[in-house]
Amino acid sequence: MSEVRLSAETRTEFGKGGARRTRRAGLVPAVIYGHGADPRHVALPAREFANAIRHGGTNVLLTLDVEGGEQLAIPKSIQRHPIKGHFEHVDLLAVRRGEKVTVDVAIHVVGDIAPGGLLAQENTSISVEAEATHIPTSFEVSIEGLAIGSQITAGDVSLPSGSTLITDPEILLLAINEAPTAEDLEAEVAEAVEELGIVEEPSDAEQAEAAESADGEKPAEDSAE
Template identity: 80%
Template sequence: MSEIRLAAETRTEFGKGGARRTRRAGKVPAVIYGHGADPRHVALVAHDLAHALRKGGANALLTLDVEGGEQLVIPKSVQRHPIKGYFEHVDLLAVRRGEKVTVDVSISVTGEVVPGGLVNQENTSISVEADATNIPTGFEVSIEGLEIGSQITAGNITLPSGTTLITDAESLVLAISEAPTAEQLDAEVAEAAEELGIVEDAPDSESEGDKSGDADKPAEDSAQ
């Protein structure tokens, strides 16, 4: 994993008002903690942070230039606005070279599912311990050729050298089950609707509409 260098400045304003002013200036409020030291409140340029996370992923290794010194950190918690998507706050964990850290690493699924099969992914990440400067960016799990009934657990995922699995090895990552038929899907929808008390009105038949229309039609004069 390559290091990404970011400029950071010490924050002197705190609370919601200070955070809003920081964000209006195009920066993100952040806190650096770890190693038993007092938390350090800093601000990062929002554009640069977004670029770093796109390039390095959720566990990007960041070198912060702050107050004439350097601090190696990894993101621990990134809070974004639920609607607008901008960064609201970031918690950063201070790390040292050669130090082991525990992180969650994402899992991506590759390959085509067997015909008639359905992929049920139970976990999208696993927890591992790795060197702070060599954190895996992600794990790929291939489902190519897996038959219905196959399962992949955390212990089945190949880890790079120096990385240790923290998640229970028996924890289910994904399973290949038999895809439901159209009839089964219809039955599930009907059952769900019944549980919610939804009653679908049956449409009036065309014949009933015709009969009612004929009944309202005045009788023709036989003499005409």
């Protein structure tokens, strides 16, 4: 597990206006919770925090230098701007070395799927309990050599020493299904169109053909007497 040291500043401005000013200063508003202490409002350097998440994952262990002391913490909730992608706010959980915490760890699928197979990923992470300074960054799950019809549950994931599975071991993570044929896809589309009552507009060629047919069926006009 990665451990990153960051400088944290104590925040004295709160609310939306204070948060905006914090972000304009190149900082991310954050709150540290845990161990029965009052929440601590801090600001983290945006660029360094982004690098920590990029290289260490969302469960990266942070050593925060704040008010002349150190605080170990891990991200518990990260809010990002839906369009621009920058970090808007972070909730941090205070931890101690040797302490066990429950976290969600991502599943990373490796290997090639069997010919004619289609991978269905029902869950992208599992919950485990691990020592705060040894949280796994991700779990590799291989689908190499698995036949169509195979399934992988949470209980099938190999955990490192010191980690305990919290997720129900019967929870389905991955399934290797048979890939649908072109005929199957066309039938599904036709069924969906019928159920939704969608009326498809005729193509230009179909419209032109219909117009020509209508002209050919029009009765001839009486000649002038």
